[in-house]
Amino acid sequence: MYTYSHGKTLLASSWLGFRTSVRAAAFAAVATTSAMAPAFAEVPVDQLVRIVAENGSSFTRVFNPFSPTTRWVSTRTIFEPLMIQNYATGKLDPWLATGYKWSDDALSLEFTLRDGVKWSDGQPFSADDVAFTFTMMRDHPGLIGPATGAFSSYLKSVEAVNPTTVKFTFNSTYTPGLFSIADQFVVPKHVWQGVKDPMTFENAEPVGTGPFTTVDAFGTDRYQMTRNPNYWQPINIEGVFVQGFNGNDQVSAALLAGNIDWGGLVPDPDVTFVPADPDHFGYWWPRTSVVQLQANTTVGALGDTTVRKAMSMALDRQRMINTGVWGKSVPANATGLPEAPFKEWIDPKVVADGQSWVTMDVDAANTLLDDAGYARGADGVRAGKDGTPLKYDIIVPSGWNDWVSASQIVAENLKDVGIDVTLRTMTADSWTNATFSGKFQLSLGTAVRTATPFEFYRNNMATTSVQPVGTASPNNQQRYGDPKVDELLAKFAASTSLAEQKAVVSTLEGMFSAAAPIIPLYEQPDWGLYNTRRFTGFPTADKPYAPLSLQMTNGPLLVWPHLVRNAN
Amino acid sequence: MVYLLKRLAFYLLAAFVAISVNFFLPRLAPGDPASTIIAAYSSSLNATALEALKAAYGVTDAPLITQYFAYLGNLLRGDFGLSLSQFPSSVTSVIAGGIWWSVLLGLVSVTLSFVLGSALGALAAWRRGGFFDRIVPPVLLFLSSFPYFFLALLLFYVLCFRLHWFPMGNAFSSVERPPLTPAGIADILHHLAMPALTIVLVSLGPWALNMRNAMIGVLSEDYLTLAEAKGIPPRRVLLSHAARTALLPNVTALGAAIGGVFSGQILAEIVFTYPGLGYLLLRAVGSVDYPLMQALFLIITLSVLAANFLVDTAYTLLDPRVRAGLEA
Numbered sequence: 001m002y003t004y005s006h007g008k009t010l011l012a013s014s015w016l017g018f019r020t021s022v023r024a025a026a027f028a029a030v031a032t033t034s035a036m037a038p039a040f041a042e043v044p045v046d047q048l049v050r051i052v053a054e055n056g057s058s059f060t061r062v063f064n065p066f067s068p069t070t071r072w073v074s075t076r077t078i079f080e081p082l083m084i085q086n087y088a089t090g091k092l093d094p095w096l097a098t099g100y101k102w103s104d105d106a107l108s109l110e111f112t113l114r115d116g117v118k119w120s121d122g123q124p125f126s127a128d129d130v131a132f133t134f135t136m137m138r139d140h141p142g143l144i145g146p147a148t149g150a151f152s153s154y155l156k157s158v159e160a161v162n163p164t165t166v167k168f169t170f171n172s173t174y175t176p177g178l179f180s181i182a183d184q185f186v187v188p189k190h191v192w193q194g195v196k197d198p199m200t201f202e203n204a205e206p207v208g209t210g211p212f213t214t215v216d217a218f219g220t221d222r223y224q225m226t227r228n229p230n231y232w233q234p235i236n237i238e239g240v241f242v243q244g245f246n247g248n249d250q251v252s253a254a255l256l257a258g259n260i261d262w263g264g265l266v267p268d269p270d271v272t273f274v275p276a277d278p279d280h281f282g283y284w285w286p287r288t289s290v291v292q293l294q295a296n297t298t299v300g301a302l303g304d305t306t307v308r309k310a311m312s313m314a315l316d317r318q319r320m321i322n323t324g325v326w327g328k329s330v331p332a333n334a335t336g337l338p339e340a341p342f343k344e345w346i347d348p349k350v351v352a353d354g355q356s357w358v359t360m361d362v363d364a365a366n367t368l369l370d371d372a373g374y375a376r377g378a379d380g381v382r383a384g385k386d387g388t389p390l391k392y393d394i395i396v397p398s399g400w401n402d403w404v405s406a407s408q409i410v411a412e413n414l415k416d417v418g419i420d421v422t423l424r425t426m427t428a429d430s431w432t433n434a435t436f437s438g439k440f441q442l443s444l445g446t447a448v449r450t451a452t453p454f455e456f457y458r459n460n461m462a463t464t465s466v467q468p469v470g471t472a473s474p475n476n477q478q479r480y481g482d483p484k485v486d487e488l489l490a491k492f493a494a495s496t497s498l499a500e501q502k503a504v505v506s507t508l509e510g511m512f513s514a515a516a517p518i519i520p521l522y523e524q525p526d527w528g529l530y531n532t533r534r535f536t537g538f539p540t541a542d543k544p545y546a547p548l549s550l551q552m553t554n555g556p557l558l559v560w561p562h563l564v565r566n567a568n
Numbered sequence: 569m570v571y572l573l574k575r576l577a578f579y580l581l582a583a584f585v586a587i588s589v590n591f592f593l594p595r596l597a598p599g600d601p602a603s604t605i606i607a608a609y610s611s612s613l614n615a616t617a618l619e620a621l622k623a624a625y626g627v628t629d630a631p632l633i634t635q636y637f638a639y640l641g642n643l644l645r646g647d648f649g650l651s652l653s654q655f656p657s658s659v660t661s662v663i664a665g666g667i668w669w670s671v672l673l674g675l676v677s678v679t680l681s682f683v684l685g686s687a688l689g690a691l692a693a694w695r696r697g698g699f700f701d702r703i704v705p706p707v708l709l710f711l712s713s714f715p716y717f718f719l720a721l722l723l724f725y726v727l728c729f730r731l732h733w734f735p736m737g738n739a740f741s742s743v744e745r746p747p748l749t750p751a752g753i754a755d756i757l758h759h760l761a762m763p764a765l766t767i768v769l770v771s772l773g774p775w776a777l778n779m780r781n782a783m784i785g786v787l788s789e790d791y792l793t794l795a796e797a798k799g800i801p802p803r804r805v806l807l808s809h810a811a812r813t814a815l816l817p818n819v820t821a822l823g824a825a826i827g828g829v830f831s832g833q834i835l836a837e838i839v840f841t842y843p844g845l846g847y848l849l850l851r852a853v854g855s856v857d858y859p860l861m862q863a864l865f866l867i868i869t870l871s872v873l874a875a876n877f878l879v880d881t882a883y884t885l886l887d888p889r890v891r892a893g894l895e896a
Contacts, residue, residue: 057843060657142620200656217743220665221843247838
């Protein structure tokens with residue numbers, strides 16, 4: 001089976017959001033079910049939005065949102081955060097909280113909670129629940145969520161000031177903490193306070209504030225979630241139906257049969273998907289992250305900025321886009337940031353000045369390497385000053401087809417500048433180990449999606465994010481650190497002024513473009529497709545009110561209230 | 569009886585060795601489950617969270633030998649631990665969802681291929697050189713040499729996707745298992761048909777060919793000539809005298825076939841989205857889910873051993889020499 005990379009978000013070994021899947025058999029099956037099995041109380045599947053979001057067919061009833069391997073709906077229909085970072089609009093949308101306010105010294109942050117929100121069991125939602133959730137995460141550091149680690153780095157305390165106000169106190173100024181706190185889903189105190197070990201709590205009968213909290217039916221390869229009777233905003237649909245698939249062809253078949261309403265990736269959709277029903281089938285692939293070539297800076301000549309820039313200039317980015325993502329992307333710019341989500345942060349001057357090192361120019365690349373003293377040997381392969389030939393392995397997980405094809409192009413292109421690169425594919429697990437621990441030479445990666453560019457530069461250039469080779473870390477796999485970046489990031493984190501933060505980011509962009517700690521390749525599309533035969537209201541390029549990607553945590557929460565079932 | 573007891577002792581020893589290999593083999597492969605799971609998660613994690621997660625997952629740095637004895641102890645108590653790829657579900661609950669569908673698909677497909685294959689082989693040998701013999705074995709061999717994935721996908725496309733004769737996936741229509749009424753059973757069989765049929769199609773060949781070859785050997789034996797000379801009806805000669813003896817090699821192969829049930833089903837489960845354990849095994853290996861892998865390998869090992877023990881037992885019934893204490 002083939003898979004597609006999906007950056008670091010969610011199950012990395014997923015193509016179409018292969019974690020999301022809906023029901024293949026409905027076509028043949030609906031007829032049979034209604035004809036032969038009226039005994040069930042299951043909500044008919046044609047009332048539900050059928051989704052392809054989960055891989056496999058051995059589902060267990062785990063709705064613990066703090067487990068990274070929980071059911072897909074846990075953080076998409078059951079539990080909700082205070083506010084949602086909307087990657088389609090770049091705004092922080094109010095959700096369980098209607099707004100936030102920093103204190104003047106930026107050492108405390110207050111959220112005002114929405115009035116009248118109730119848990120699905122009828123109990124009122126209040127600031128106590130928020131404070132409880134954060135305190136529980138402090139006491140159990142293994143609970144995973146957006147705010148994991150907040151207490152060990154910047155957060156001092158959290159308290160419920162009154163039922164609708166919750167106050168976070170910081171150890172030191174750290175304004176990017178806003179997004180981690182706002183994004184954190186909240187669980188009900190009255191249920192979780194009685195749980196002995198929240199890490200191993202399965203939460204089979206979830207109580208949440210989200211739109212679909214009732215486990216209407218649960219099978220080993222499918223389940224359906226229906227309405228929360230107390231949802232705090234109007235909702236027009238009955239619920240969702242999530243089906244697991246074991247193979248990509250089966251997902252494609254189900255899509256073409258019209259058995260899926262909302263899904264992730266279908267390869268080359270203009271050819272394989274949309275023509276099957278152009279009036280109803282559509283896709284939208286906005287781009288919120290960048291695919292990057294990572295060169296381990298602890299490995300010989302790869303630590304030399306000139307070598308990395310020459311490598312960058314040897315690469316045919318458009319060809320990677322055409323073969324890997326069917327032409328649906330653009331080459332990355334010299335800041336390393338994706339254009340759409342960060343258009344207000346990207347300094348056009350840095351982009352213009354740095355354009356030459358992210359544009360293909362093989363002759364210039366060769367000149368750069370010649371001048372730097374990397375002479376070609378008899379076999380045409382260049383060698384470093386100490387005589388070590390520039391021979392490297394590029395590693396990617398086997399089956400991540402877009403990345404495998406991009407890596408092949410990298411290997412081919414770099415031969416033209418005298419760098420000998422061999423493509424090695426491996427299991428996703430071995431690849432993770434090699435890249436996390438810094439035991440690799442070349443590899444591909446993507447940045448974590450974030451609200452501001454702060455994390456991008458911290459994770460790629462700060463000395464604080466550099467771990468020694470052998471110590472696992474998801475960030476700064478290339479092991480590049482510059483103390484000046486640390487100072488700038490501290491300045492950013494201490495500021496509540498957007499103008500000041502933008503000035504800092506502009507400097508960081510310039511430093512990135514000068515040093516090339518990683519080699520940006522092209523923008524990674526966020527896969528998403530829809531079928532409007534039964535439901536309409538999905539976000540599209542014309543109505544970009546929310547991301548269409550099912551992979552983003554919280555993203556689908558923005559979409560549910562907009563969906564409407566067609567009258568017929 | 570002594571023969572069976574000796575076999576039983578051998579199987580117990582084999583089970584112990586298998587259980588130990590089960591523990592050490594997955595751990596020889598490189599990998600760290602906690603990192604793998606975190607790689608799949610975008611949140612920025614620090615060392616504290618990583619350590620806490622590892623502790624919760626039971627990923628320890630304790631010496632392997634200590635872990636091994638803990639594993640044996642847990643096994644004796646029937647405690648397989650928590651699955652890492654579906655944390656915090658217990659391994660038992662992850663497996664419980666698919667095991668009966670795997671067993672159903674496995675038993676139906678192996679039994680059908682064994683019975684059909686042996687019968688076709690016996691018939692082909694009986695009318696050796698006849699029309700049936702010239703057509704059936706080559707066709708079956710052709711089907712067996714066909715890549716399963718291709719054949720299954722082709723049938724999926726035509727019969728399920730295009731013609732809608734069979735469902736496009738799952739083990740039954742409703743989300744939760746239907747009651748075992750006639751209608752419910754019919755629904756389950758309707759969903760079972762395509763995965764079972766395709767497995768049978770590609771596995772018939774060897775059964776039929778082995779049976780045919782064994783039959784041809786048996787048919788030239790003197791006692792069959794005698795049986796015919798005594799005037800026993802041909803049908804009885806075929807079934808009670810020739811086929812019964814010729815079946816022995818196939819019965820041996822049956823033991824091995826049971827062991828291949830889960831792995832043999834992986835592709836069928838992928839193509840027909842059938843909720844068995846084969847695909848679960850594939851995923852467990854991919855996500856370094858040691859506890860789940862161990863439990864699945866244990867099921868496979870024990871079922872192979874049990875099947876072979878049954879085969880040994882069946883031998884005592886089919887082969888009088890074994891009963892007499894002679895080596896078969």
